[in-house]
Amino acid sequence: MSNWLTIATALSSAVIRIASFIFLRWIPGHPFPPMILTCSGIYLSSTFLLLGPANEEPAVEATQAKTTKADKSRTKPRKHGSTEKSFISALLIGVPSKKKVFATALNILINLALTGFTLDFLYRGRILYPTDDLSFSRIGYVSPTTANLLVREPHVSNFPVTIKYQEATQSDTDYWTEEGKIYQLNAAKDFTFPVTIKNLKPSTQYRYTLSNNQTGTFITAxxxxxxxxxxxxxxxxxxxxxxxxxxxxxxxxxxxxxxxxxxxxxxxxxxxxxxxxxxxxxxxxxxxxxxxxxxxxxxxxxxxxxxxxxxxxxxxxxxxxxxxxxxxxxxxxxxxxxxxxxxxxxxxxxxxxxxxxxxxxxxxxxxxxxxxxxxxxxxxxxxxxxxxxxxxxxxxxxxxxxxxxxxxxxxxxxxxxxxxxxxxxxxxxxxxxxxxxxxxxxxxxxxxxxxxxxxxxxxxxxxxxxxxxxxxxxxxxxxxxxxxxxxxxxxxxxxxxxxxxxxxxxxxxxxxxxxxxxxxxxxxxxxxxxxxxxxxxxxxxxxxxxxxxxxxxxxxxxxxxxxxxxxxxxxxxxxxxxxxxxxxxxxxxxxxxxxxxxxxxxxxxxxxxxxxxxxxxxxxxxxxxxxxxxxxxxxxxEEKARIFWDDVKERIAPFLNWERKEMRVD
Missing domain, CATH: 3.60.21.70 (Alkaline phosphatase D (PhoD))
Structure with missing residues (x-):
């Protein structure tokens, strides 16, 4: 039983570390999160069982523990380098040991941290930064005399939203031209509205301001x-x-x-x-x-x-x-x-x-x-x-x-x-x-x-x-x-x-x-x-x-x-x-x-x-x-696989073409 637990612990630890590196630094592929989380569960469970009372080492009888003076003289002190190598080996393998408390604790912390980083990448933005209240504006296509402006405003208290603009060479206190007002937005269009600012001069820099404190600049074509x-x-x-x-x-x-x-x-x-x-x-x-x-x-x-x-x-x-x-x-x-x-x-x-x-x-x-x-x-x-x-x-x-x-x-x-x-x-x-x-x-x-x-x-x-x-x-x-x-x-x-x-x-x-x-x-x-x-x-x-x-x-x-x-x-x-x-x-x-x-x-x-x-x-x-x-x-x-797949698709092409006509409006 102990041998199987050791193998499971070593393999799950290796998968956590390799998959986490690939997922967080190389390619965020969808197979990796379930792989990392599953192996994390296996690692923690097998570690607990290996360190638990069921795996206590049997007591060594006193008579067996006694050594003669000759035995002691033949015993050589363990070198520092050997201890270092043993510590690094324990970290790489990831298997816990009651004799190597620090290495075991560090292994557990590393694997827990990598699992935590994976969960953090997946969910921190979704949970801690909800976007329902997002209010923003941005410039889209700009012509010589117009500029397309997208506005999102979900807060009822900010309506009506007034859109104004002026040339960037003017001071903020100078006259602003009012393009119009947005009186209401709703969830049907996710509280967005496109506005076209008109009657602009070509090759001119402008600034715009909205009554909900959104501002920006743009240059006409x-x-x-x-x-x-x-x-x-x-x-x-x-x-x-x-x-x-x-x-x-x-x-x-x-x-x-x-x-x-x-x-x-x-x-x-x-x-x-x-x-x-x-x-x-x-x-x-x-x-x-x-x-x-x-x-x-x-x-x-x-x-x-x-x-x-x-x-x-x-x-x-x-x-x-x-x-x-x-x-x-x-x-x-x-x-x-x-x-x-x-x-x-x-x-x-x-x-x-x-x-x-x-x-x-x-x-x-x-x-x-x-x-x-x-x-x-x-x-x-x-x-x-x-x-x-x-x-x-x-x-x-x-x-x-x-x-x-x-x-x-x-x-x-x-x-x-x-x-x-x-x-x-x-x-x-x-x-x-x-x-x-x-x-x-x-x-x-x-x-x-x-x-x-x-x-x-x-x-x-x-x-x-x-x-x-x-x-x-x-x-x-x-x-x-x-x-x-x-x-x-x-x-x-x-x-x-x-x-x-x-x-x-x-x-x-x-x-x-x-x-x-x-x-x-x-x-x-x-x-x-x-x-x-x-x-x-x-x-x-x-x-x-x-x-x-x-x-x-x-x-x-x-x-x-x-x-x-x-x-x-x-x-x-x-x-x-x-x-x-x-x-x-x-x-x-x-x-x-x-x-x-x-x-x-x-x-x-x-x-x-x-x-x-x-x-x-x-x-x-x-x-x-x-x-x-x-x-x-x-x-x-890939070329060999494509040749095979092309042959398969040619055989079912009539059905695929019929289905495509049903599902595509052109």
Whole structure:
């Protein structure tokens, strides 16, 4: 019996320690909490039994205890090093002993502390920081003459809520313009209300104030056709989980990534201050580490919990809440790898708070939408030199890897193709397409959840992108998130018939449409490498998996060849160019910079010929790839598993397609 108890104690102690480290510092997966709590119960029970009276060692008879002088002379004193080794061994094994009281007590305290940390991570924020009373305001989409403002106010005593604004150059005592009043809010919309502040001046900083003591600032977009419209800066990222990696003495709702964004903005010159954050999904993690429910209230509470983070207001002189945020949806705002349509539970419950907190102050829907406005969850807007299309890759998708699989749905696909082929105003030189999941198929883990599971539709979109670059005089950039890693990929136009050197992953002549996929803003990453190039269709430009906080900074500016800092970086360009610089921030540092450009002379672009746009160039690289080097094995296993699963799905495809039509409104 004692031997079995010893084995149970040692194993449960080892599981508690290993699983706690993985769960709290590495990846907060849902299998770990029940594993840790179960093993904690086993450990405490077996420890009690081992130390209890039932396991008293039998008394040693006095005659057996006597030793002769010769025996004593042969007995050697125990060395200090041996005692130290015994103590460390006892700590590592975790088995209690009445002879090693201190080591036993320390073992029990360590395992109890790790169990407590697990419970603290799971429940402290939920129990000690309820969000029903959350009152806040934030800025969403900002145009040259308007600003969308979201207000949440649950306290009846604060109504009516008056909204006022003024230019930031005015003093607080100067005249304020009243936009309007909110007389009542109720639980039907979780006490939220979107307000559009109108009649604003382009390229002007404003402050706003609400009668419930909520305040903030924002800067309007430039007017098209003006000099300032040649420039645009913005940020992009994805994936937020408060207080991860876990820190015991940190606020349970702290989001370090938000604070690092603000510190990065403070270091930028005023001309490069970002106009907005383009956030590409997984704003909440409803199912990580544990799903506590799938009700409407549970989903709403998750959004309130993120917006209750003190990090939105730190530091006070550059608050993240004052940066306009615009959003797309991804799976963890619904359920992991969601592909069951927009009428299946829990999608309706998940979509409600996403619409209230994000869509209500997002940019407008595409002007040529192929669906009714109330069923359109993708957005399009022009700001400065860029025309941006924000995809919804969750709401309308079907099962991947089938002959007629779709990630966008009929209406959204046609809206996207119309956007791609649409001629833009003369000042717009960039089309930017934002997707919550990567276009590249180079991620060998979970490929079917990306555009890699919808290769026919991806090919259709890529052909439209290549054609647009050849014929419209614009350059196209793809932005995505989801992977908790950074990957830059290029997709060369086959019609250019590039040489093998030009198709190499490490070439200086990086031709093709580029994708920059980045995340997380505050979440885990894995040292196991999952990105791997397998062909000449998706060519790796850069892969940076490490970092719990990652975001991209996009700066578009006009290079006219007249001198300045840009000459050092772009000395090989002749004539005026519009230049896009992508800067990768990892854990508070810029580790990689990359540049794309497009010539502005009419005879160089838009001719329909096969003249290539300038290749991308690496400007700065301090990112070092470290890890376990297991990508080959992971890719092999996943590809074999996918082949088997694809075969199974093809056999049941007719049933799946019928079911999908019943569960998806497009």
């Amino acid at each position: 430039p007017q098209s056709g003006t000099q300032s419209a040649n420039r645009l800066s913005f940020l992009t990222s994805s994936c937020i989980k408060p207080n991860f990696p876990y820190k015991a003495f940190s606020h349970p709702l702290r989001i370090l990534g938000l604070e690092q964004v603000s510190h990065a903005i403070k270091k930028l010159p005023s001309l490069n201050r970002p106009s907005f954050m383009l956030f590409l999904g997984d704003f909440i993690y409803i199912d990580v580490p544990l799903r506590h429910g799938s009700s409407l209230e549970e989903y709403r509470a998750e959004y309130r919990r993120v917006y209750s983070s003190p990090s939105w207001h730190e530091p006070a002189d550059e608050r993240p809440i004052d940066l306009p945020w615009i959003h797309t949806m991804d799976d963890h705002e619904i359920a992991n790898d969601w592909d069951k349509g927009n009428m299946t539970h829990p999608y309706p419950e998940a979509a409600d708070p996403f619409n209230l907190y994000h869509v209500s102050v997002n940019p407008p829907i595409p002007p040529l939408s192929y669906a009714t406005p109330e069923n359109t969850t993708y957005f399009s807007f022009i700001q400065g030199p860029a025309s941006i299309f924000m995809l919804d890759t969750r709401t309308y998708r079907t099962t991947p890897n089938l002959p007629n699989s779709t990630i966008l749905g009929y209406a959204q696909l046609n809206s996207l193709l119309a956007f791609i082929s649409r001629p833009e105003p003369a000042e717009v030189k960039w089309k930017i397409i934002a997707s919550s999941v990567p276009f590249t198929k180079n991620w060998r883990v979970g490929t079917q959840d990306t555009w890699g599971g919808f290769l026919d539709e991806r090919r259709l979109v890529l052909e439209a992108l290549w054609r647009a670059e050849r014929e419209l005089g614009v350059r196209i950039v793809l932005l995505s998130g989801d992977r908790h890693e950074f990957g830059a990929t290029r997709f060369p136009d086959p019609s250019y018939e590039l040489t093998s050197n030009e198709l190499a992953s490490d070439t200086a002549d990086a031709y093709g449409i580029h994708e920059f996929s980045v995340g997380p803003l505050n979440m885990f990453y894995l040292p196991i490498r999952s990105y791997r190039q397998t062909d000449s269709e998706d060519i790796m430009v850069k892969y940076v998996p490490d970092g719990n906080v990652k975001f991209g900074q996009i700066d578009i500016d006009l290079y006219d060849g007249t001198g300045g800092v840009s000459d050092v970086l772009l000395e090989n360009l002749e004539g005026p160019h519009s230049v896009l610089t992508y800067s990768l921030h990892v854990d508070g540092k810029v580790v990689w910079k990359y540049q794309l450009s497009i010539p502005l002379l009419p005879d160089e672009i838009g001719t329909g010929s096969k003249a290539r746009l300038p290749p991308g160039k690496v400007l700065f690289d301090e990112a070092r790839l470290r890890g376990w080097g297991l990508q080959e094995q992971i890719g092999y296993v």
